[in-house]
Amino acid sequence: xxxxxxRIRGGGVxxxxxxxxxxxxxxxxxxxxxxxxxxxxxxxxxxxxxxxxEGLKAVGSCRICSVMVxxxxxxxxxxxxxxxxxxxxxxxxxxxxxxxIIEMLLAEGNHFCPTCEKSGNCELxxxxxxxGIMVPRFPYQFPRRKIEAFPGFLLEHNRCIQxxxxxxxxxxxxxxxxxxxxxxxxxxxxNIDRKLAAKLSEDQIQKAMDICPVGAILxxxxxxxxxxxxxxxxxxxxxSEIEGEK
Ligand code: FES
Numbered sequence: 001x002x003x004x005x006x007r008i009r010g011g012g013v014x015x016x017x018x019x020x021x022x023x024x025x026x027x028x029x030x031x032x033x034x035x036x037x038x039x040x041x042x043x044x045x046x047x048x049x050x051x052x053x054e055g056l057k058a059v060g061s062c063r064i065c066s067v068m069v070x071x072x073x074x075x076x077x078x079x080x081x082x083x084x085x086x087x088x089x090x091x092x093x094x095x096x097x098x099x100x101i102i103e104m105l106l107a108e109g110n111h112f113c114p115t116c117e118k119s120g121n122c123e124l125x126x127x128x129x130x131x132g133i134m135v136p137r138f139p140y141q142f143p144r145r146k147i148e149a150f151p152g153f154l155l156e157h158n159r160c161i162q163x164x165x166x167x168x169x170x171x172x173x174x175x176x177x178x179x180x181x182x183x184x185x186x187x188x189x190x191n192i193d194r195k196l197a198a199k200l201s202e203d204q205i206q207k208a209m210d211i212c213p214v215g216a217i218l219x220x221x222x223x224x225x226x227x228x229x230x231x232x233x234x235x236x237x238x239x240s241e242i243e244g245e246k
Contacts, residue, residue: 021085023067036076036087037065046239047089048098048127050105050213051163052077062163064101064127068094095131102128103136110142110158111214117223118215120231124161125214126238145189150197152205153219160190160216169211170204172196179208190216 018029023045030039035058040047051062060078067076068088076089088094105111105124113119145157166179167190178200182191200208208217228234 019081019083021081021083021087023087024090030081034081036067036069036074036079036081036085039081040076040087040089041242044243045089046242047076048130048239049077050123050127050161051165053165053169053211056165056168059164059168062101062161064098066094066097073097098127099131099133100137102131102133103138105161106133107136107138107140108143109161110145116159116215117218118159118212120226120228120234122215122233123213123238126233129233130238143186148192150192150194150200152200152202153197153208153217155190155192156216156218157189159214161214162188162190163213165211165213166190166208166217170200170208172199 017032019032019034019039021028021030021039023040023043026043026045028039028043028045030042034042037047037049037052037058047067048064049062050064051060052058052065058077060075063075065076066073068074068091069079069085076087102124106128111124113122113125116122119125143158147157148155162181164179164181167177167181170178172178176193176196178193178196180191180193182189202219205217205219209219
């Protein structure tokens with residue numbers, strides 16, 4: 001990898017402000033210290049994310065944001081950008097990999113889009129449209145999962161993709177987490193502290209619902225306020241807001 005450090009007066013070494021890299025053959029510049037995902041976004045290049053959410057610590061768990069960097073797979077939401085990286089993002093092999101992840105997520109849970117309150121605002125559904133998924137190649141698992149009711153909201157385990165956005169985003173005023181992960185492997189699921197959940201404000205419940213990429217967290221009493229067909233991804237495909245900034 002080329003060394004682009006510059007000698008400065010007094011013999012020290014300074015790092016330049018910008019990093020040069022290539023994504024899908026396009027030469028780009030980005031700030032030092034950003035991730036590949038952030039660098040791509042700043043250059044109007046869309047990389048899909050599910051577990052990642054702006055403002056939350058990236059955990060790199062869903063791998064939908066994977067790109068090929070100099071021939072190796074990397075999760076773009078956690079991988080820092082470095083000088084001279086050659087990144088493949090909108091490439092056949094990368095898109096095929098992302099399709100497989102989306103199909104696995106759809107087959108692993110129970111996602112009945114036509115009856116889901118999140119339809120049209122659901123990132124998983126929008127990605128399925130973007131990547132042209134018709135029917136998953138994997139057998140549906142039809143797991144038997146619960147729907148849990150809490151004061152002010154429902155937790156629909158059938159739709160949860162374990163992205164852990166809610167775990168990272170929602171806390172009590174004194175910093176205690178309300179959502180947590182429980183069990184492992186195929187039994188892994190979101191667990192909620194009932195006592196703390198009862199203290200969630202209306203705004204926190206709305207935030208939890210909005211931050212959830214699917215329809216797993218649903219605020220009670222507000223179903224279908226905006227009709228299906230007029231929602232965020234009904235109007236514009238996912239990613240177009242980033243690509244529109246080119
Ligand atoms: Fe990067 Fe999930 S968005 S791993």
